[in-house]
Amino acid sequence: MESKVLDIRGMSCAACAKAVERAIGRLKGVEKVSVNYATEKAVFNYEPEIVDIPNIQAAVEKAGYHALEIVKKDTVDEDRERKQREITVLWRKFTVAAIFAAPLLYIAMAPMIKIVTLPFPSALDPMNYPLIYALVELLLVIPVVSVGYKFYTMGFKAMLNKSPNMDSLIAIGTAAAVLYSIWNVWQIIVGNFIAVDSLYFESAGVIVTLILLGKTLEAVSKGRTSEAIKKLMGLAPKTAIVIQNGIEKEIPIDEVQIGEIIVVKPGSKIPVDGVVIEGHTAIDESMLTGESMPVDKNPNDSVYAASLNTNGTIKFKAEKIGSDTALAQIIKLVENAQNSKAPIAKMADVVSGYFVPIVCIIALVAGIAWYIGTKNVEFALTIFISILVIACPCALGLATPTAIMVGTGKGAENGILIKGGEALETAHKINTIIFDKTGTITEGKPTVTDIVTLSNEEAERDYLLKITASAEKSSEHPLGQAIVKGAEEKGVGLMDVTDFEAIIGRGIRAKIDGRDVLVGNRKLLDEQNISLKEFEEKSDILASEGKTPMYVVLDGKLEGIIAVADTVKKSSYAAIKSLHKMGIKVVMITGDNKKTAAAIARQVDIDEVLAEVLPQDKSNEVKKLQDAGYKVAMVGDGINDAPALAQADIGIAIGSGTDVAMESADIVLMRSDLMDVPTAIELSKRTITNIKQNLFWAFGYNVIGIPIAAGLLYLFGGPLLNPIFAAAAMSLSSVSVLTNALRLKRFKVTRG
Numbered sequence: 031m032e033s034k035v036l037d038i039r040g041m042s043c044a045a046c047a048k049a050v051e052r053a054i055g056r057l058k059g060v061e062k063v064s065v066n067y068a069t070e071k072a073v074f075n076y077e078p079e080i081v082d083i084p085n086i087q088a089a090v091e092k093a094g095y096h097a098l099e100i101v102k103k104d105t106v107d108e109d110r111e112r113k114q115r116e117i118t119v120l121w122r123k124f125t126v127a128a129i130f131a132a133p134l135l136y137i138a139m140a141p142m143i144k145i146v147t148l149p150f151p152s153a154l155d156p157m158n159y160p161l162i163y164a165l166v167e168l169l170l171v172i173p174v175v176s177v178g179y180k181f182y183t184m185g186f187k188a189m190l191n192k193s194p195n196m197d198s199l200i201a202i203g204t205a206a207a208v209l210y211s212i213w214n215v216w217q218i219i220v221g222n223f224i225a226v227d228s229l230y231f232e233s234a235g236v237i238v239t240l241i242l243l244g245k246t247l248e249a250v251s252k253g254r255t256s257e258a259i260k261k262l263m264g265l266a267p268k269t270a271i272v273i274q275n276g277i278e279k280e281i282p283i284d285e286v287q288i289g290e291i292i293v294v295k296p297g298s299k300i301p302v303d304g305v306v307i308e309g310h311t312a313i314d315e316s317m318l319t320g321e322s323m324p325v326d327k328n329p330n331d332s333v334y335a336a337s338l339n340t341n342g343t344i345k346f347k348a349e350k351i352g353s354d355t356a357l358a359q360i361i362k363l364v365e366n367a368q369n370s371k372a373p374i375a376k377m378a379d380v381v382s383g384y385f386v387p388i389v390c391i392i393a394l395v396a397g398i399a400w401y402i403g404t405k406n407v408e409f410a411l412t413i414f415i416s417i418l419v420i421a422c423p424c425a426l427g428l429a430t431p432t433a434i435m436v437g438t439g440k441g442a443e444n445g446i447l448i449k450g451g452e453a454l455e456t457a458h459k460i461n462t463i464i465f466d467k468t469g470t471i472t473e474g475k476p477t478v479t480d481i482v483t484l485s486n487e488e489a490e491r492d493y494l495l496k497i498t499a500s501a502e503k504s505s506e507h508p509l510g511q512a513i514v515k516g517a518e519e520k521g522v523g524l525m526d527v528t529d530f531e532a533i534i535g536r537g538i539r540a541k542i543d544g545r546d547v548l549v550g551n552r553k554l555l556d557e558q559n560i561s562l563k564e565f566e567e568k569s570d571i572l573a574s575e576g577k578t579p580m581y582v583v584l585d586g587k588l589e590g591i592i593a594v595a596d597t598v599k600k601s602s603y604a605a606i607k608s609l610h611k612m613g614i615k616v617v618m619i620t621g622d623n624k625k626t627a628a629a630i631a632r633q634v635d636i637d638e639v640l641a642e643v644l645p646q647d648k649s650n651e652v653k654k655l656q657d658a659g660y661k662v663a664m665v666g667d668g669i670n671d672a673p674a675l676a677q678a679d680i681g682i683a684i685g686s687g688t689d690v691a692m693e694s695a696d697i698v699l700m701r702s703d704l705m706d707v708p709t710a711i712e713l714s715k716r717t718i719t720n721i722k723q724n725l726f727w728a729f730g731y732n733v734i735g736i737p738i739a740a741g742l743l744y745l746f747g748g749p750l751l752n753p754i755f756a757a758a759a760m761s762l763s764s765v766s767v768l769t770n771a772l773r774l775k776r777f778k779v780t781r782g
Contacts, residue, residue: 031061034083035369036072038065039096040184042197042245044382044427046095049193053093057081064369068252068431071369072097094187113253120246123177124239131232131239134170135754137163138232160226164215167231175208178238194386196424200241202390203418203753204234210411228408230415237419237757244761248424251768252432265336266357270301273345290348294339302335303350311342363447363698367438372451374721375430378728382426389736393417396740412753416739420756424764425731429724432771437717444779445700446710453696457680457714459661463609463707464640464652464674466666467620467630468508470684471704472596474667476509478516479577480593482568492522494590498582500525501540501547505532509578510549512594535621535644537580548583549592552623553642555581560588573625576633602634605704610635612708615660619643619651619674648674665707682707709779720774724767731763 038050047067054072055063059080065072076086083099090097140148141156156163175182178200185201188194207230217225269280273291283301286292291307294300300313312324315337324340327333333346335355352358397414401407434451441448448454465471481491499517502510503524517524529541536557537550548554555562560583562569569579569591577593606616619640620627627641640651648664652674655662664671664678675681675695683695684702699706735756744750 031075031077033073033075034086035100035365036083036086036090037098037100038070038072038090039098041065041067041070041095041195042184043067043195043424044378045193045195045386046188047427048383049093049188049191049195050090050095050097052193053089054086057086057089060086066369066431067427068435069369073366073369092191093193094184094191113249117246117249117253120242120249124242124246126177127174127235127239127242130170130173131235134167134174134235135232137167137170138229156226160223161215161218164211164218164226164229167229168212168215171208171211171231171235174235174238175204178204178242181238181241194390196386198386199389199418199421200237203393203415204237206411207231207234207237207415207753210407230408230411233415233753236754237415240754240757240761244764247761247765248428248768251765251772252428265299266355267299267301267336271295284352286348286351288348288351291345292348293343293345294333295343296339296341298339300333300335300337300339300346302348303355304333304346304348306331306333306344306346309342309344311344312340314338314340360442360447360700363449364438364442367434367448367450367454372430372434372455372718372721374455374718374725375451378426378429378725381729385421385426385732389417389421392736392740400741409750412750413739413741415753416751416756417736419753420735420739420751420760421732424760425728425767426725428764428767428771429728430721432768433717433720433724433774436771436774437713437720437777440774440777441710441713444706444709446706446713446779447698447700448710448714449696449698453680454714454717456661457663457697457711458718460614460663460680460711462615462617462655462660463663463665464617464619464655464678465636465704466648466664466671466674467618467622467627468596469667470665471602471618471630471634471636472598474508474596476512476578476594476596478513478592479595480572481590482565482572482593483590484564491590492520494582495520495592496522497525497542497545497547497584498549498580498592500527500542501530501538501549503527504530504540505538507532507538508596509580509594510538513580513592516592535646546585549580551579551581551621551642555583555588558583558586560586562588565591570625573623574629576626576629578622578626596630598630598633599702599704601704605707606634606636608705608708609711612711614711617655619648621645645671646673649677652677663707663711665704682710713777716777717774720771724770727770728763728767731759735759735763 041047041050044067047065050065050072051063054060054074059077061075063072063074072090087097137154140150153159154163154166181197181200182205185195185197185199189198211229211231211234214225214228266283268283270283270286271278271280271293272286273293278293286302292301292304296311306327306329308329311327313327313333314324315334327344333344335357350356353362393414396417397410400413401410404410430451434454437454438448448457468474478495481495483490483494495513495517499514499522502513504527505511525542527540527542529539531539533539533550533554536554537548540547548558565588572579572591572593577595580592580594581588582590582592609616615637617638617640618627618631618636621643622641624639624641627639631639643651648671652662652664656679662678663680663682664674665682665684666675667684675683680697681695682697682699684699684704697710699710739751739756741750
C-alpha cells in the first residue's frame with residue numbers, strides 16, 4: 031500500500047471535495063481518501079498492483095474535475111505564479127462582469143425608484159419602448175454570463191454526474207432567471223408589453239458578478255492561509271558552491287551529491303544538510319527552530335539547509351540532500367498536517383455531502399408552495415432563486431481546513447511541528463502531561479559531583495573513578511558518559527575492558543584487569559543481593575540533593591559510589607507553571623531512584639513522580655493514567671521514549687532538526703525549550719476555538735439564511751429577500767470564515 035497526493039483543480043466548494051472523495055474511494059485498491067477543499071489536494075492510500083494513478087485521474091476527470099500529479103521540481107515561485115495567475119484571471123472576470131452589471135442594475139432599478147428622479151435615457155423608457163429596454167438588458171447580461179461560464183459548465187456537469195455542487199446552485203438559479211426573462215422578451219415581441227415588468231436579467235447579472243467577487247476574495251484569502259509553508263519552501267537557496275578538482279564551482283542545488291565538499295561564505299544560506307570540516311562561524315537557525323540567537327559552529331558540528339551563515343566562511347561535507355534534509359522533512363510534515371482533516375470536520379463533511387441536493391429540493395418545494403399560494407410566477411421564481419443563491423457549502427468546506435492551515439503554519443514558523451488535524455484537535459483536550467526527566471526537564475548533560483569510598487582517600491577515589499570510567503567507556507548511557515568525561519577532565523587514564531555487557535535499566539557488567547566490575551543503580555544491587563551497608567546514609571543524602579548515585583561493585587563487594595547530577599533546564603519551571611495555570615496535571619517519569627527524582631520534582635513543582643521505571647515500562651505507566659480517565663500527553667526525546675510517545679494520546683518529541691522525522695510523536699518541538707509545550711497546547715486550543723467559531727457561523731448562516739430566502743419573514747409580514755442580496759451574503763460568508771481563520775496569524779508565541 032502506497033500513499034499519494036494529487037492536486038485537484040476545478041473544485042468550487044465542499045460538495046466538490048466530497049464528490050472527488052467518492053470518485054476515488056469507489057476504485058478497488060484505494061483506501062483512506064481525504065480531499066481538502068482549502069488546499070486543493072487529495073490524499074489517499076492505494077495498491078499499485080490493483081489500480082494505477084492514470085486510472086485514479088480518469089475517475090476524477092469523469093466526476094468533472096482535474097487531478098494532477100505533484101511535480102517535486104516545481105519551485106515555490108512557480109506555485110505562487112500559478113496561484114497569482116488564477117487570482118488575476120478572477121479579478122479580470124469580475125471587472126468585466128462589473129462593467130456590464132452596473133449599468134444593467136441601474137437600468138433595471140432606476141425606473142422603479144419613485145423617491146428621487148434619477149437621470150434615465152428616454153429612449154429606454156420601459157413604458158414607451160419596452161422591447162428596446164428588454165433587448166438592452168439582454169445585451170448587457172450576455173457578457174456577464176459569458177465571463178461566468180464556468181459556473182454553468184461545471185455546475186451542470188456536476189448535476190449530470192449526480193454530484194451537484196455550489197456551481198450547480200448558481201447555474202440553476204441564474205439560468206432560471208435568464209431563461210424566464212428571455213421568455214418574457216419573446217412575450218414583448220409578440221405584443222404582450224406588460225411582460226416588461228417580469229424581467230430578471232439584473233438579478234442573474236449581479237448574482238454572477240457578486241459570486242465572482244466572492245471567489246476572487248476567497249482565492250486571495252486562501253493564498254494567505256498557506257503563506258507559512260510558502261515561506262518555508264522559499265528558504266532553500268537555488269545554488270551551492272562546491273569544490274570540484276580543487277576549484278570552487280557554483281552549481282544548481284539539485285546537482286549536489288552526498289559527500290561533496292561545499293563552501294559557504296558570510297551572508298549565504300546553507301544549501302544542504304552536512305557536517306562542518308573546516309572553519310568557524312555562527313549560524314542563524316531560526317527557520318528551523320524558531321530560536322533567534324545564532325548558534326556557533328565548529329568542525330564536526332551539524333549544519334542544516336536554509337539556515338543563514340552570519341560571519342565566517344566554512345567548508346562542510348554534504349550528508350543529506352533533496353527530500354532528506356531537515357527543511358524538506360519539516361515542509362513534508364506541515365504539508366501532511368495541512369492536507370489532513372480533524373475529527374471535528376466529520377460533521378461538516380457529512381452535511382456537505384447532502385447539502386446541495388437538499389437545498390435544491392427546498393428551493394423547488396418552496397417555489398411551488400409559494401406559486402400555489404400566490405399564483406404569482408415572478409414571486410415564486412424570486413423565492414426559488416434566492417434559496418439557491420444564498421445557500422453556501424463553501425463556508426462549511428473552508429471552516430476547518432483553513433484554521434488548520436493557519437494554525438499548523440504558525441506553529442511551523444516557531445519550531446512547533448504539529449503532524450496533523452487529529453493531533454491538533456486532541457492536544458486541546460489534554461489534562462495530564464508526563465515529562466521524561468533526563469534531557470527533557472533536565473539538560474541531559476550530567477556531570478560527576480561526588481566520589482565516595484570507605485576511606486575517602488584521594489588515591490582510592492581516583493582508582494574508583496578510573497575503573498568505573500573504563501567500564502563505562504563502552505556504554506552509551508548519558509550517566510556513564512558523564513563518568514568517562516569526568517575521568518578525562520581529571521586526567522585519569524583508562525584501562526582495557528573485556529566481556530562488557532549492558533544491563534538495560536540497571537547498569538553494566540565488565541571485566542577489567544582480572545576483576546569483575548558491576549556499575550549501576552539500586553535495582554542492580556538488589557538483584558545481586560549486595561547490601562549498601564555503611565554507604566546507605568551517604569547514598570540517601572546524595573539522592574535527596576537530586577544526585578544520582580552509581581554504585582560500584584568489585585568482585586562482588588560494594589567499593590563506593592560515584593554521584594552524577596543533571597541540572598534542570600531554565601525553562602522547565604516556567605513551562606510547568608504555565609501548564610498548572612492551564613489546569614493541567616504534570617507528572618515526571620524516570621528510571622532514577624525515588625529520592626533523586628523527588629529532589630528534581632521539588633525544584634520544578636511537579637505534581638506526581640513515577641520513579642525507577644524501566645524504558646520498556648514507560649508506556650504501561652502512560653496506559654495506567656489513560657485507564658484512570660486522563661487525556662495524556664507524553665514529552666520525551668523520541669528515542670528511548672518512543673513506545674510511551676506512541677501510547678500517549680499525544681506524543682510530544684523534543685529535539686533538534688535531526689529528529690523531525692520521528693514517527694512516534696504527534697508534535698515535534700524543534701528547540702529544547704519546554705515553554706514550547708504549553709505554547710503547543712495553547713495553539714491547539716486557539717485553533718479548535720477558531721474552527722468551532724467558523725463552523726458555528728457557517729452552519730448558522732445557512733440555518734438562518736435559507737429560511738429567510740424561503741420567505742419565512744415575509745410570511746409574518748416582514749421583508750422578502752432579494753436574490754441580489756442573497757448573492758452578496760453568500761459571497762461574504764466564505765470570506766468571513768477565511769478572515770476569522772487568518773486571525774490565528776496574530777497568535778503570540780511565549781518563550782522561556
